[in-house]
Amino acid sequence: MLIASLSLPEQVVLTLAALILLSSFLLLAQVRLDSLINTFALQGLLIFFATVLMAFIAGKYHLLISAALTLFLKVFFIPGQLRLLVIRLDIRREVEVIGNPMLVMLFAAALVLFSYYVALPIRELSLLSTRNTIAISLAVVLIGMLIVISRRKAVAQVVGFMSMENGLFFAAVVSTYGMPMVVELGIAFDVLVAVILFGVFFFHIRTEIGSLDTDRLNHLTEVEK
Amino acid sequence: MTGLLWAIAKTLIVVLAAPLMAGWVKWLKCRLQNRKGPPPWQPYRDLLRLSRKHVVLAKTASPIFRMAPYIVFSVTILALSTVPVITVQLPVAALADVIALVGFLALGRFFLSLAGMDVGTAFGGMGSSREVTISSLAEPALLMAFFTLAMNVSSTNLSTVISVLGQRDITLYPSLIFSSMGLVLVAIAETGRIPIDNPATHLELTMIHEAMILEYSGRHLALMEWAAMLKLTLYSLLIVNLIVPWGVALTLVPGDLAFATLIVICKLLLWGALLAVSETIQAKMRLFRAPQFLGLAFILSLLGMMSHIILEVQ
Numbered sequence: 001m002l003i004a005s006l007s008l009p010e011q012v013v014l015t016l017a018a019l020i021l022l023s024s025f026l027l028l029a030q031v032r033l034d035s036l037i038n039t040f041a042l043q044g045l046l047i048f049f050a051t052v053l054m055a056f057i058a059g060k061y062h063l064l065i066s067a068a069l070t071l072f073l074k075v076f077f078i079p080g081q082l083r084l085l086v087i088r089l090d091i092r093r094e095v096e097v098i099g100n101p102m103l104v105m106l107f108a109a110a111l112v113l114f115s116y117y118v119a120l121p122i123r124e125l126s127l128l129s130t131r132n133t134i135a136i137s138l139a140v141v142l143i144g145m146l147i148v149i150s151r152r153k154a155v156a157q158v159v160g161f162m163s164m165e166n167g168l169f170f171a172a173v174v175s176t177y178g179m180p181m182v183v184e185l186g187i188a189f190d191v192l193v194a195v196i197l198f199g200v201f202f203f204h205i206r207t208e209i210g211s212l213d214t215d216r217l218n219h220l221t222e223v224e225k
Numbered sequence: 226m227t228g229l230l231w232a233i234a235k236t237l238i239v240v241l242a243a244p245l246m247a248g249w250v251k252w253l254k255c256r257l258q259n260r261k262g263p264p265p266w267q268p269y270r271d272l273l274r275l276s277r278k279h280v281v282l283a284k285t286a287s288p289i290f291r292m293a294p295y296i297v298f299s300v301t302i303l304a305l306s307t308v309p310v311i312t313v314q315l316p317v318a319a320l321a322d323v324i325a326l327v328g329f330l331a332l333g334r335f336f337l338s339l340a341g342m343d344v345g346t347a348f349g350g351m352g353s354s355r356e357v358t359i360s361s362l363a364e365p366a367l368l369m370a371f372f373t374l375a376m377n378v379s380s381t382n383l384s385t386v387i388s389v390l391g392q393r394d395i396t397l398y399p400s401l402i403f404s405s406m407g408l409v410l411v412a413i414a415e416t417g418r419i420p421i422d423n424p425a426t427h428l429e430l431t432m433i434h435e436a437m438i439l440e441y442s443g444r445h446l447a448l449m450e451w452a453a454m455l456k457l458t459l460y461s462l463l464i465v466n467l468i469v470p471w472g473v474a475l476t477l478v479p480g481d482l483a484f485a486t487l488i489v490i491c492k493l494l495l496w497g498a499l500l501a502v503s504e505t506i507q508a509k510m511r512l513f514r515a516p517q518f519l520g521l522a523f524i525l526s527l528l529g530m531m532s533h534i535i536l537e538v539q
Contacts, residue, residue: 003537004396011397018399018532025524029517102520109527116535132536 009057010129013174016050017133020170021112024143027163028108029101033155034092037082040159043166044074051173054130060177069188070169078162078195085199086155091212104150108143115139126175133174140167154205154212158198165191228316231477235315236306243458244268244451246497251425253501268454275447283344283440293340294441294448297333301455304329308462309384311485312474318384323371326383327364330415333452334360341437352436355512359414359421359433362519367411369526373404373533374467383467391470399536403529405468410522412460417453418500420510421518424453458493461500465492 003011023043030036048071055063086092112135119135126134144167147160165187172179179187202212209216248265255262282291307321307329334356341353375381377400378389390401414421422433438449466473472488474481510518 003398004394008397014532014536015397015399015402018403018528018536021532022403022525022528025528029521029524102516105520105524109524109531112528112531112535116531135535136532 006129007057009053013050013053013057013130014133016046016053017130017136017170017174020046020050020166021136021139024140024163024167025105025108027159028104028143028147028150031101032092033086033153034083036156036159037079037086040082040163041075041079043163044070044079047166047170047173048075050170051178054173054177057129058177062181063173063178065181066169066173066178066184069184073188073191074162074166078191081195081199082155082159085202089155089202089206089212091153091155099150104146108146111142111146112136112139115142122175128175128177130174134171137167137171137174140164140170143167152213152215154198154202154214157214158195161194162191228314228477231312232306232315232317235310236302239305239310239458239462240302240455243454244272246458246461246493247454249494250457250497250501250504253498254504257501257505268450272447272451275442275450276444278443280443280445283346285343285345286440287343289336290340290343290440291445293336293343294445294452296336297340298448298452298455300329300333300336301452301459304333305455305459305462307383308459309387309466309473310462311482311489312477313384313388314475314477315384318382321383323375323381323383323386324368327368327371330456331360331364333456337437337449340441344440346440348436348439352433352439355433356437359515359519362516363411363414363522366407366519366523366526367415369523369530370404370407370411373400373526373529376530376533377401377537387466387470387473388475390467391473391475398533400529400533401468403525403532405464407522407526407529408467409464410518410525412464413500413503414515414519414522416457416460419504420507421515423509461493461496462489465489465496 003014006014020043023039023046026039027036027043030039048067051063051067051070055061055067115138116135119138122134123131141164144160144162144164147163148157151157151160169187172184178184205214205217206212209219245265245268248263248268251267252262252265304326306317307326309315309318309321338353338356341349341356343349371381374386374390377398378386380386380389413419417424417434424434426432427435434453438446441449466489469492472485472492474485
């Protein structure tokens with residue numbers, strides 16, 4: 001479907017989808033934990049706007065409830081909780097060590113192409129005007145996974161995990177106007193519980209190995225060889 | 226024939242007006258920083274003063290060193306002549322190919338960095354090495370942004386791109402938004418503005434462009450400085466006419482042309498003001514952060530192309 005044949009709100013949704021993809025790339029590029037969390041909140045905000053617009057385009061007002069949940073959880077609660085953790089653990093300025101940043105970026109770009117080809121047949125099954133964004137949401141999920149793989153610190157891995165959830169939620173919104181309410185509420189509470197559990201885990205990991213570097217969980221002895 | 230005359234006149238006017246653009250940005254930047262600032266026409270005085278002075282040549286200077294200012298200056302003028310300013314209906318429009326434009330700029334840069342290394346001082350070589358590093362990162366991003374535009378309108382011709390974009394219905398194209406952002410970042414890096422290079426400093430640790438032309442004096446220096454101003458004007462014209470393509474005349478009717486001239490001057494002044502504001506609120510980056518800045522530009526251009534393929538065509 002050519003973009004010029006869509007209505008203006010639909011064009012805005014497509015633009016927001018592209019911006020969400022950009023925010024995934026920004027998440028990948030951040031080296032400081034506090035800016036990582038801020039970017040994550042920005043991604044949540046973009047998804048909130050996209051969901052509200054979709055609700056009005058389709059006239060499916062139950063999406064507004066999902067949007068409100070997104071706003072509360074992804075923009076305020078989870079980033080706030082993570083910020084609190086980062087301050088308590090005193091790792092705000094911690095510089096993340098990842099491989100070659102440019103190489104990781106190019107790999108992420110390759111993931112976008114990959115998800116485009118994977119999503120081509122799926123796209124044919126949907127009749128929504130925003131079906132082209134399925135590939136983008138798949139790419140957001142895959143880039144979230146890449147963040148989990150390429151980061152060493154547990155907090156950044158949690159952000160990657162949450163960003164994967166963002167991608168799934170966005171996929172549901174743009175391809176089928178959201179999941180059933182029960183499922184959505186279930187996921188929301190899962191995420192809520194996950195963040196609190198992760199918080200507890202961080203403290204445990206730290207007291208056990210004296211660092212949040214999950215690579216060191218592989219060591220069997222306490223003495224470096 | 227009249228079209229050809231128009232084209233020559235257009236290039237001549239832009240070449241003569243280029244120092245005014247640089248002066249405007251400088252003056253506004255000074256005002257924003259609570260300084261009095263030189264008047265916008267100060268670059269003309271500087272150029273005139275330099276062209277009256279004798280040329281001092283190093284003993285080790287080769288003919289390349291003496292040729293380089295003329296080559297850089299004329300190549301930049303050639304590049305400038307391909308950019309549509311107020312109208313897309315010129316006979317040189319067929320030349321206005323973005324890939325040729327990038328090629329012209331690369332040719333100029335090649336001789337500029339050769340000249341920097343020619344005399345054999347430490348500063349010149351350092352400046353050349355930095356310039357080449359930065360442009361090798363900026364060029365892919367620039368080309369990618371241009372390719373996104375070209376795929377959008379199915380042409381690499383600047384005149385066609387501008388006229389097609391200007392005549393379209395208002396539609397939100399994510400790809401154009403991203404490639405414009407990429408283009409702006411590349412333009413900032415390539416014209417040596419803050420945060421990549423500081424045009425106002427001669428501090429040896431930070432300078433790039435100034436380090437390359439450090440050995441020049443007299444009319445050679447004037448030509449080099451003028452070429453840098455032309456480059457700033459070229460990128461400014463590209464940005465204002467590609468991102469805001471409305472107002473460029475599609476015909477050669479004098480009324481339309483006058484209106485288009487007014488519009489393009491307003492757009493350029495506005496872009497200069499934006500540049501001055503962004504230079505005032507930002508600090509210069511460390512050189513080692515420049516690849517990150519240009520990496521962002523590349524990712525933006527790449528995302529532009531991808532969102533064109535994924536979102537905009539069936």
